[in-house]
Amino acid sequence: MLTSVPEELRTPEALAEQTEETSSALDERKNAKLAAEKAATEARERAIIASEEHKAATTALTECIERRKQAEDSFISRLKKANLTHDEFVRLKPAIESIEDVRETIEEYRRNLKNAEDSAKTKAGEIHDLVRPDLKEIGSKQDQAQANLNEATDERAAAQQGLTHLTELRDELAETLSMLEEEEKTSGPLRGLAALTNGDNPYKLDLETFAIGTMFDQVLEAANLRLGPMTSNRYQLERDIDGGGRGRRGLGIQVFDLHTGKTRPTSTLSGGETFIAALALALGLADIVECSSGKVRLDTIFIDEGFGSLDTENGAGTLDQVLNVLNTLVSQNRSVGLISHVPLVQEAVPNGFYVQKSIGGSSVETRNAL
Known part of the structure; x- marks a missing residue:
């Protein structure tokens, strides 16, 4: 039984390896076959599509040739109606672009001519009954106009002299203005500083207000x-x-x-x-x-009322805080006099007196020092 088996395949390991290689080769051939069949199918489909497109293109080309033939026949027929040859059409073709402008120019000329003719007829009707003017009278008026011209010429000469004087004055003023501009440039920093101190600045503050603001x-x-x-x-x-x-x-x-x-x-x-x-x-x-x-x-400060507007939460509140600050001032060698109707304030003042009102007038009652 082993005589028909090659020497290299007589062991199980070699046989398994050869079997695996053969299976792999078979799978590759199957995959290649499937790919080839798929490519052949796609090629046949593309061939069918290309054939259809070729037929459509051939039909379109035939239609285009037919339309071109019809267009050429129509063009030749129109040239015959216009009594033109093909060479004449080629020579006149560049003028086609300006034909509308030429037509418009002709139409405008005709309108202007018609208006001029109508205007001439109207004017002729207006002067039909007029009498020729008297040339002697016109000559007299011309002499008077000449005299007026001479007088105006004299006035013009006088005006020219005045203009010369004013021109000289203008030049003097220009020189003076130039000197003023130079002086303004020289004094510019000082004027700028003055403007800033007078409030001409982004904050609109003058120097006095700035100093007060700093304090x-x-x-x-x-x-x-x-x-x-x-x-x-x-x-x-x-x-x-x-x-x-x-x-x-x-x-x-x-x-x-x-x-x-x-x-x-x-x-x-x-x-x-x-x-x-x-x-x-x-x-x-x-x-x-x-x-x-x-x-x-400022060793002594008097405070008259205002304590009644302070709250007394938990018996003291804001009033207590204010009185503590005032006590701190007293401890710093400063005297503080309080005038108040608030009992808590009166109790907080160690030394003082009461002002009692009566029918006969007010009286002062001294408090004992604590």
């Missing part, structure tokens, strides 16, 4: 040191640079609200908040005045 910034900074503790650091006073109105630009005040993160006008503050802001400004102004001039001392 005002210091006052606001000092006032905010007082306003913060009295408002639990909610409000900060800021200078309204863009503010307008009848006052000086840049000297307005606006309030920055930490709760909203935005600035708003001071008119939106409540009565108590307005009092606190005014008190902080007064204290800030006093601090700046003392710092700016060592010879000026």
Whole structure:
């Protein structure tokens, strides 16, 4: 049985390897056969499509030849009707593009000619009954016109002399203006500086307002040191640079609200908040005045009312914060006089007196020092 089997295939391993190679080769041939059959099918389909397109193209070509033949016959017939040969048509062909312009020119000429003829007939009718003018009278008028011309010539000479004088004056003025322009260029920096100090700048601020604004910034900074503790650091006073109105630009005040993160006008503050802001400004102004001039001392401050507008949440509230700030001032060798009808304020003042009203008049009652 093994004699018919080649030497290289007598082992199971060699036989399996050969079988696998044969199977792979068979699969490749099958795939190649399928690809060839598919390509042949596609080629037959393309051949059919190409044949149909060739037939359609042949039919279209035949139709085009027929239409061309008909067009040539029609063209030759139209040339015969126009009594033109083919060579004459070729020679006149460049003029076809301008034929409409020529036709329009001819039509315009005919219209102008018709209008001129009508106008000539009208004028002839108008002068039919007129009498020839008197030449002697015309000559007399011509002499008078000549005299007027001579007089106008004399006036023109006088005017020319005046013009010469004015021209000389103009040249002198031009020289003077040139000198003025040179002076303006020289004094330009000084005039620019003067304009800036007078408010001719992007901020519309004069020098005085700028200086006041700089001092005002210091006052606001000092006032905010007082306003913060009295408002639990909610409000900060800021200078309204863009503010307008009848006052000086840049000297307005606006309030920055930490709760909203935005600035708003001071008119939106409540009565108590307005009092606190005014008190902080007064204290800030006093601090700046003392710092700016060592010879000026504001040892005593009087505050008349305003405490009634402060809230007394939990028995004290904003009123307590304001009084703490005032106590701090007293501890800094400064006297503060308070005039108030609020009992909590009266209790907070260590030394003072009462003013009692009666029918006979007012009396002063001294309080004992604490």
